[in-house]
Amino acid sequence: MQLYNKLSAKERATLIEEAGEDRLTLSFYAYAKIGNPKLFRNYLFIAWDAMEVLGRIYIAHEGINAQLSVPAKKFDEFKNFLDSIYFLENIRLNIAIEHDLKSFLKLKVKVRDKIVADGLEDESFDVTNKGVHVDADKFNELLNDPNTILVDMRNHYESEIGHFKGAVTPDVDTFRDSLSIIEEDLKEHKEDKNLVMYCTGGIRCEKASAYYKHKGFKKVFQLEGGIIEYARQVENLSLENKFVGKNFVFDHRRGERITDEVISNCHQCGKACDTHVNCANEACHLLFIQCEECSKTMDTCCSNTCKEINALPFEEQKALRKGIPNSNKIFKKGRSEVLKYKH
Ligand SMILES: [Zn+2]
Numbered sequence: 548m549q550l551y552n553k554l555s556a557k558e559r560a561t562l563i564e565e566a567g568e569d570r571l572t573l574s575f576y577a578y579a580k581i582g583n584p585k586l587f588r589n590y591l592f593i594a595w596d597a598m599e600v601l602g603r604i605y606i607a608h609e610g611i612n613a614q615l616s617v618p619a620k621k622f623d624e625f626k627n628f629l630d631s632i633y634f635l636e637n638i639r640l641n642i643a644i645e646h647d648l649k650s651f652l653k654l655k656v657k658v659r660d661k662i663v664a665d666g667l668e669d670e671s672f673d674v675t676n677k678g679v680h681v682d683a684d685k686f687n688e689l690l691n692d693p694n695t696i697l698v699d700m701r702n703h704y705e706s707e708i709g710h711f712k713g714a715v716t717p718d719v720d721t722f723r724d725s726l727s728i729i730e731e732d733l734k735e736h737k738e739d740k741n742l743v744m745y746c747t748g749g750i751r752c753e754k755a756s757a758y759y760k761h762k763g764f765k766k767v768f769q770l771e772g773g774i775i776e777y778a779r780q781v782e783n784l785s786l787e788n789k790f791v792g793k794n795f796v797f798d799h800r801r802g803e804r805i806t807d808e809v810i811s812n813c814h815q816c817g818k819a820c821d822t823h824v825n826c827a828n829e830a831c832h833l834l835f836i837q838c839e840e841c842s843k844t845m846d847t848c849c850s851n852t853c854k855e856i857n858a859l860p861f862e863e864q865k866a867l868r869k870g871i872p873n874s875n876k877i878f879k880k881g882r883s884e885v886l887k888y889k890h
């Protein structure tokens with residue numbers, strides 16, 4: 548029995564091109580108690596491989612997080628398969644508006660510790676005991692209620708370029724940090740206030756909502772499908788849009804513009820700007836906000852040191868990097884002393 552890919556990415560790309568069929572790009576997640584993630588992983592792989600599904604899927608004891616591309620003509624079969632699994636029945640599928648035929652070139656189903664890296668060791672709470680999901684309309688209604696505390700569950704570099712008006716935006720680097728900060732800040736209001744949360748696509752808030760319920764919060768709500776789904780509903784149903792700026796996304800686009808307002812600044816010159824870049828020096832890769840002018844003068848680098856390194860021939864850069872571990876933390880945190888307008 549074949550449990551892994553045999554085709555290379557290149558062979559797969561050629562195949563898709565030749566087939567010339569429409570594919571749908573979609574994503575979904577679900578928290579569930581999965582007793583044997585490895586077994587479930589193999590079950591999905593066999594079924595989806597047969598349907599020519601491609602994508603990146605993570606399975607953990609706490610659930611599944613999937614980004615997929617499905618042949619259009621196999622979609623019904625795929626949907627029926629999902630409905631046959633009790634915790635995926637009628638699951639909300641996030642179907643992308645633009646379909647890139649080559650968004651995924653392989654089917655990768657991986658077993659992980661968690662589907663959301665939260666750093667929590669507390670296994671005592673039930674991630675499936677979540678708060679109340681609300682749609683855009685109900686969310687707006689809650690925001691008009693003076694008894695509501697609205698919390699952005701994303702990291703500082705995400706809320707910096709766009710967020711809901713009036714939201715608490717914790718200055719944190721990780722999801723774990725925001726969980727404890729918010730808990731501390733709001734502990735007086737466990738019973739009386741509506742705790743309303745949102746994130747990019749809903750997966751983080753859903754876990755946060757279960758966490759806060761476990762911690763004794765009584766009225767916990769989260770925006771279903773996150774900012775992505777909110778923007779869609781606001782547009783389709785002509786609702787009031789309470790989001791300002793850009794929605795940070797984790798693909799090459801970095802951000803999806805929701806409104807024209809620019810609410811952040813270039814980290815180097817301070818002028819209004821909400822374009823994220825990664826420092827061009829491969830050894831640095833710092834994520835920061837840089838305007839076009841600064842990008843030109845700095846060669847898209849975060850500092851003069853990085854600019855100098857980046858100007859060296861590739862082989863010399865490689866020699867410099869030797870033995871120095873590439874700090875992925877820098878990329879995640881998006882903070883640096885070298886940035887005048889962001890520390
Ligand atoms: Zn600038």
Ligand SMILES: [Zn+2]
Pocket residue numbers: 826827828831832833848849850853
């Ligand atoms: Zn740099």
